[in-house]
Amino acid sequence: MINKFARDLIEHWHLGFVATADADGNPNVSPKGTFVIHDETTIGFAEMRSPDTLANIAVRPQVEVNFIDILTRRGVLIKGEASFVPRDDARYPSLRPTYTNRWPELEPMFSGFVIIKLLSCKPLATPSYDLGVTSEDLRAKWVQRVRDINIIHKGSEIEEC
Structure with a gap:
């Protein structure tokens, strides 16, 4: 079940890293920035550029999703079973508002939704918490680090690896 901490984390950060595996067991990890909570046992994300994730879910619906507050270094690991709801599925219209209310500009790119039933x-x-560091300590440290990174990389473009 999704507790208050997990709910707050997902609702504020939206970004989850989805781990899947293909038929041969080869891993795939993909960040998804449109996560929503449907109910206490169901989360989902809008599918836009996820051919490997969708292919893997089709043969192995088991997924793990990692959500992390990058400032406090606390998070949750969710295990579940995923299924894909394409645009032409009868369930799409009832799911659509949950996503388009948050990201209306992205809706034309949605090919559907990946729905995950939590296990x-x-x-x-x-x-660091084992050493007595507090959330406030970590937040201050990482907020400063983000400021430093922004100064160093201001205007940088993403490049191919």
């Missing part, structure tokens, strides 16, 4: 939801935290 488990476990908390994650950096080992």
